[in-house]
Amino acid sequence: MQNIYVHIPFCQKLCSYCTFSKIISSDEKIYKKYIEALKKEFTLRLQDGAKIKTLYFGGGTPSILSLEIMKDLFSFLYKKYDFSGCVEICIECHPSTLSEEKVKGYQEIGITRLSIGVQTFLKKFETFLSRPGDDIFRALEVVKKHFHGDVSLDMIFGYPNQTEKDAQEDLEKLLSYDFSHVSYYALDYKKNSLIEKQEASRLPFEKVQRFYNNIFSAMKNQGWNQYEIYNFSKQNKKSLHNLAFWKGEDYMGFGLSSVSCVGREVCENTKNIMHYIEGKYSDDIYTMNNADYTELMIQRFFRLREGVSMAVLKDLLSENNFMQLYENIKTIPSWVEEKDNTFVLTEEGVMNYDEVMGVIVL
Numbered sequence: 511m512q513n514i515y516v517h518i519p520f521c522q523k524l525c526s527y528c529t530f531s532k533i534i535s536s537d538e539k540i541y542k543k544y545i546e547a548l549k550k551e552f553t554l555r556l557q558d559g560a561k562i563k564t565l566y567f568g569g570g571t572p573s574i575l576s577l578e579i580m581k582d583l584f585s586f587l588y589k590k591y592d593f594s595g596c597v598e599i600c601i602e603c604h605p606s607t608l609s610e611e612k613v614k615g616y617q618e619i620g621i622t623r624l625s626i627g628v629q630t631f632l633k634k635f636e637t638f639l640s641r642p643g644d645d646i647f648r649a650l651e652v653v654k655k656h657f658h659g660d661v662s663l664d665m666i667f668g669y670p671n672q673t674e675k676d677a678q679e680d681l682e683k684l685l686s687y688d689f690s691h692v693s694y695y696a697l698d699y700k701k702n703s704l705i706e707k708q709e710a711s712r713l714p715f716e717k718v719q720r721f722y723n724n725i726f727s728a729m730k731n732q733g734w735n736q737y738e739i740y741n742f743s744k745q746n747k748k749s750l751h752n753l754a755f756w757k758g759e760d761y762m763g764f765g766l767s768s769v770s771c772v773g774r775e776v777c778e779n780t781k782n783i784m785h786y787i788e789g790k791y792s793d794d795i796y797t798m799n800n801a802d803y804t805e806l807m808i809q810r811f812f813r814l815r816e817g818v819s820m821a822v823l824k825d826l827l828s829e830n831n832f833m834q835l836y837e838n839i840k841t842i843p844s845w846v847e848e849k850d851n852t853f854v855l856t857e858e859g860v861m862n863y864d865e866v867m868g869v870i871v872l
């Protein structure tokens with residue numbers, strides 16, 4: 511069974527915090543050429559009849575594609591592959607691209623989950639984000655009315671000058687929608703983003719931590735299950751594609767700049783759109799060495815709030831390395847605790863995930 515990621519790199523506008531692989535374009539002709547190249551990549555790399563477990567369209571902005579293009583792509587995929595055991599088909603959406611017709615169309619073509627990039631409901635942060643937000647409320651109403659699958663909202667906190675009242679207002683608006691999944695991230699001033707050089711506007715760490723505490727404890731008090739460090743679900747509606755990733759399952763990536771990871775074999779696709787359209791898909795294929803592989807798996811496993819069982823770690827690591835990891839973990843009892851032969855991040859550990867990894871990764 512395959513977990514498949516499909517990258518759709520096109521966006522309407524550049525968001526200030528973005529470091530994803532994207533191309534700002536509204537040219538349908540380029541979209542169509544890209545989809546033809548994508549189909550060829552599937553034909554080349556994934557054998558007919560392959561069983562699909564999860565299918566995830568990420569971006570970029572996958573919902574920028576017209577319904578006609580999506581229908582064409584789905585009819586290709588459905589003809590070629592076996593979706594009888596597929597548990598999730600998810601598409602990332604920008605609110606401004608969601609019309610009633612498109613949402614109904616998604617339902618019809620078998621998409622089971624929408625992941626909508628809201629980020630904030632407050633107009634005053636839209637300019638900073640470079641995201642026009644008039645469409646958020648309209649789009650969410652359309653989704654509520656016409657989409658009967660699962661819906662996830664992506665949110666960000668920690669904007670420059672954001673107050674506790676702002677954070678609270680965003681949270682209240684978010685919780686007023688009866689959707690089943692939320693991803694809530696702290697704003698990051700990543701390298702190569704437009705805000706990289708605006709460090710001065712970054713909120714103090716203590717304030718971001720306070721927001722984190724307030725938001726995350728309010729969500730938990732309202733019955734949300736924080737199953738991953740930044741992800742919450744209700745009624746057990748977790749992101750199945752991402753869960754497979756965090757649990758260390760193989761996945762294949764298709765499209766510009768996507769990555770595949772099958773066992774220790776990694777295939778990185780080109781980031782050059784012209785090369786991709788010409789069919790020069792992969793840039794780099796290599797086998798991870800032991801140290802890189804175990805580091806990657808440990809980083810993924812520890813993101814899950816259910817923790818990591820010692821049995822899983824013993825399978826992954828040599829006896830010496832397991833003992834070393836165990837010793838490292840014992841030095842940070844306020845961040846990682848041991849429960850029923852399982853290592854679990856504490857609340858404080860969740861907030862300091864990067865630091866935890868710095869201590870325990872071998």
Ligand code: SF4
Pocket residue numbers: 520521522523524525527528529530531532569570571604
């Ligand atoms: S954050 Fe998403 S929508 Fe914004 S530019 Fe980046 S990929 Fe596009």
